[in-house]
Amino acid sequence: MGKAGAFPDPADKKSQYSDMLGYLIKRLIQMLLVLWIVSLVVFLMMSFTGDPVFMIVPIDATDDQIQQARRILGLDQSLPVQYWIFISSLVQGDFGQSYVFRQPALALILERMPATVEMVLVAMVLAVVVAIPLGVYAGANPNGRLSRIIMAGSLLGISLPGFWVGMVLIYFFAVHLGIFPSSGRGETGEVFGVRTSLVTWNGWHHIILPAVTLSLATMAILLRMTRAGMMEVARQDYMKFARAKGATRQDVLYKHGLKNALIPVVTIFGLQLGDLIAFATITETIFSWPGMGKLLIDSIYRADRPVIVVYLMLVALIFVVINFLVDLVYTLIDPRITLK
């Protein structure tokens, strides 16, 4: 955008916009490049992991039947030809059919996506709402007793495996106290054409336990990042200068401190967000949550190659998009960072 060290000049506006456009085009090309490489890697990986035909045909199938199945699936072609067919139909919007369901693979995934995304969103909001204030507190009072308790708790959050936490939560809240359901997604309602359980009371009732399970590790990481950032920022002169102006401790911490400590927190937030959407598999399995992570596991068991490939492509796309958004957020936080 503008030159660093110069004041914004109205005459610069035009060049700013063309800079911006150039940046967006560059990012788009980068994205496509990443996706293409991912498609190559995923496709090759899949080709080396056994023959899916045997997972599909009946156990007593004849050689003829196996050959026929292979032809129908296009697996009799050479690898480059298979890839060409795959990538050219991909570009035309055809993401292939599930071997198992005989339905378009993409539709299969997208159908389950809202369930995963809503659970992840609840988990991430929960993580941020808890982690940021506690992290700020622990960073501002590094030697306090409460800070030590918070840090010990965050260590547990990082080191306890999700499946174990999930089972403990189910045992305690579902089996023992009986206040939350142990599994499944609740009633859904439709918002903007998306079916989500976040609009029904019953849906929220079901989502709490899996979302808490999913959020703990992220919460712990974000908390520790926030604390480390705040401890670093606390030493800066502008913090003391703000206090010398007469600002309250709270204002100094949140208005002056937190924003400066936020860049690494946002980075980790983005990575965790992508990670949870893509691989909430374990939590979804424990809570029988009908999300896309569970579909991935099922597809791997059934060697449903097209679903796996599309799934991984979609995950790559999600990461690339989140990464781009994180870069945009950087520029909102720090005026010294520009999109170039």
Add this chain to the structure above:
Amino acid sequence: MTVQTQHALLAVRDLRTYFHTFSGTVKAVNGVSFDIGEGEIMGLVGESGGGKSVVGFSILGLIDSPGQIMGGQILLNGEDLVTAGEDRLRQIRGREISMVFQDPMTSLNPLHTVGQQMDEVLRLHSDLDAAARRKACVEMLESVGISRAADRLGAYPHQFSGGMRQRVVIAIAMLAKPRLIIADEPTTALDVTIQSQILKLMRQQIAARGASMILITHDLAVVSEMADHITVLYCGNVVERGRTRDLIETPAHPYTRGLIDSIPDPANRHPRLKQIPGTVPDIRNLPKGCNFRDRCPRAQALCAVEEPQLRPQNASQWAACHYPLQPGDLA
């Protein structure tokens, strides 16, 4: 034992600020007293580690753990700031007493616009509405010599040069019309050519508002141009104080003399710059007697036994030395 000014705006009495560290207690400020009258500029001088900045932060109540004010009084118009609560101190900070820091590159928040950082002071210390605050900020920026002030309220600190940033810092310090400015090495981090501009600006601003200033610096040359009085600190103690002219022309303490001699003098080119031999002793483990005796050319047996007290040398000058220099002495 003090130079009594008729109406002392700020009176510091036997201030002691200690830092409790693992390797012992650092008595950074150990029994410092001085007065500043309305409209006066006082220079607080000494080497690095002499406790100058700690005095400044003590006055504002901004000593952080492991530091602690252990005793003494800081009287602002008779009100003791040492015993004042945090709420009262917040009213005083920025409003009655404000501070200018050493490094303008780090004392402004890089993520807030200059306008936001100025506005914060007025929101804290005035009842003005947004438009009036903005007007006040623009006027203040203009008065510290920043052109196109209205446009620049929206600019970020990284879009300013070091000298300009220090002007902004001074503008922020002046905004709520405080009666005392504590300037902690305000020009040390700046280009030499910018230094005199900033000093001139500060003197103008202070004079125009009838405010007082504590100018903390290691640079006697700067302070001799600016200050009405000078207080010299060594190892957390006042070793000499007096009217600027007397103290510069006829220093009584050998340490003050050493500081004056180490100012480069362009007119009188010494082959080598004079310097005070030795280094500041470990402040955690100060020797008995006079703290300066190991570096002092006049030290005698008594200096190792008894700590010298601040005593009047003449009508305006006090020094803590057993064998003070007399006018005419060549140490």
